[in-house]
Amino acid sequence: MARPVYVTGIGMTPFRKKYDLTQAELAQQAVVTALRDAGFDSRKVEAVYSGSAWGGPLLGQRILRDLGMTGVPLVNIENACSSGSSALNQAWSAVAQGMYDAVLVIGSEKLSRFGSGALPLEDDDHEVRLGQIMPAVYAMRAQRYLHEFGGTPADLALVSVKNRKHAHLNEYAQFRDLLSVEEVLASRPVADPLTLLMSCPKADGAAALVITSERYRNDRSIEIRASSLTSGVFEDGIVDTTIDEITVRCAQETYEAAGIGPEDVDVAEVHDAFASAEVFYYEALGFCKQGEGLELLRSGATAIGGRIPVNPSGGLLSKGHPLGATGIAQIVEIAEHLRGEAGARQVKGAKVGLTHCTGGGIAGMDHGACTMHVLVR
C-alpha cells in the first residue's frame, strides 16, 4: 500500500519570452522559492528529479551544484512537454513506496534558444521529414472535430479569450492583455484553422516542488492523491482522432487511483497547447460528453466562477509553454487554489484539483506521453 505523498513547498519564476539567465540560474530561483515556501532545510532533501526537454546533459547537477545541494541521487528526465510532470511522477512514486521522505522536483526550460516558429521535431520521424509540425497535428484534429460535431474557428477562439481573462489576474503569465474573438481570428494564421493567438507561445521559465511524506508535512501541504504517467499507443490505422485516446486512458487510471470521478474535480489545469486541445480535453477528462466540449465552453462552466474552472492560471496559451516547467507550474497553480492563496483568481472553496500534461509529437501516437495528478486539500 502506497503512503500518502504531499506537495509541501512550491515555487516558480514568472514565464517570460526571454530571460538573460542560464536555464540553471533560472531553475535555481524556483528551487530557492520552493524551499522557502516549505520552510525547509535543503539538507533534508534526499533525492532530486529534474525534468526538461532541451536542458542538455546533467541539467539537474548544473542547477543544484551552485546551491550546494548535490551529493544525493539525482535523475535528469526527458519526456517532451511532460518532462516536468514525469519527474514529479517518479518523485511521487519513490516517496509513496517509502524510499524517501523528502525529494525535490524541478521543471525548467529555455525556449528562447530557438527563436520564432514551431519547435523542432525529430528528423528521423517520417512525418516530420514530410513537413509535419505540432500545430498541424492539432489543426487537423480541430478540422475533423469541427467537421463531425459542428462549430467554427470563432468557437475555438473562445478558449483563448477565456484563458487570457484568467491570465489578466496572473502576474506570472507572459501575456495578460484581454483579447476579443475578433482579435484571435484576425491574428496571423499558423495552421488552418488555428491562428497565432490560438497557439501557445514559447517561454523561458522554471518551477520546483518539495515533495514529502507525512514526516515533513505541514499545515499548508497538499496531498497528491494520484499520480499517473503513461505513454502513447502506436496506431497507424483508421481511428477517431477527435477522441484523445491517451488522455482518456490516463484519466481512467487516475480517477480510479484517486477514488474520484470527473464530477468531483473543482479546478483543473490542462494542456492547452492550442485552443482546440482544451476542448478535446474537456471531453477526454469527462467534464462533458464527446462532442459537447464547445457547448461546455460557451456556457461559461470552464471560466473562473463556473462549474469546473479550467486553466485559471491562463493556461499555456497565456503563460507560454516552457516544456519542462509546464507540468510543475500546473501543480503550483492548483496548490495555490487548494491552499486558498490564489489571490484574485482564487477558485472559491476548491478542495480537489486536477492537472493534465501531455507530451510530444511522434508519428502514430496521439502524444508521446501523458501525465495526470489529483491534488486534494
Next chain:
Amino acid sequence: MLVKKLNEDSWKRLSDDQAVLLMSECKHCGKRNFPPLRFCPNCHTENPEKKEMSRLGTLYSFSRIHIPHKLYKAPYIVGYVDFPEGLRVFGQIRSDFEELRIGMKVATSVCRFGEGEEAVVAYCFVPAEKE
C-alpha cells in the same frame, strides 16, 4: 541536378506523376503498417517484403501550414489520407486549398520540393479527379 528521394523506403514511382505507397504485411498475423516496419508490432515476426497499397484514398483531415519549415516554403498543405488497406498516411497535398473537402478521394502522386541541388522528390496526394 541532384534530386534526393525522401522517405524512399515507403513508396515507389510509377510514372512522372504517379506513385504507390508501400506497406508491410505480417506473414504470420497479417498486421499491416505504413511506413513498412521490419518487425511486426503485433507478433515481432520479421517481414522484409513490402506490398503495394491502393493508389486512391479518402481525405481524413487536412491543414494549410503558414510557417516555414526548414525543407518547405510556406504555405503548404498537409493531410491524413485513409487507405482501403486500413492505414492512415500523412503527406503533403498539392491542390487549391479551397477545393479540399474532408471525405474526398485523393490519389498518390509524386511531388518535387525545392529547386536545383536542394530538390527532393517525395510522394504526395492530389485530388483524384485531377488525374
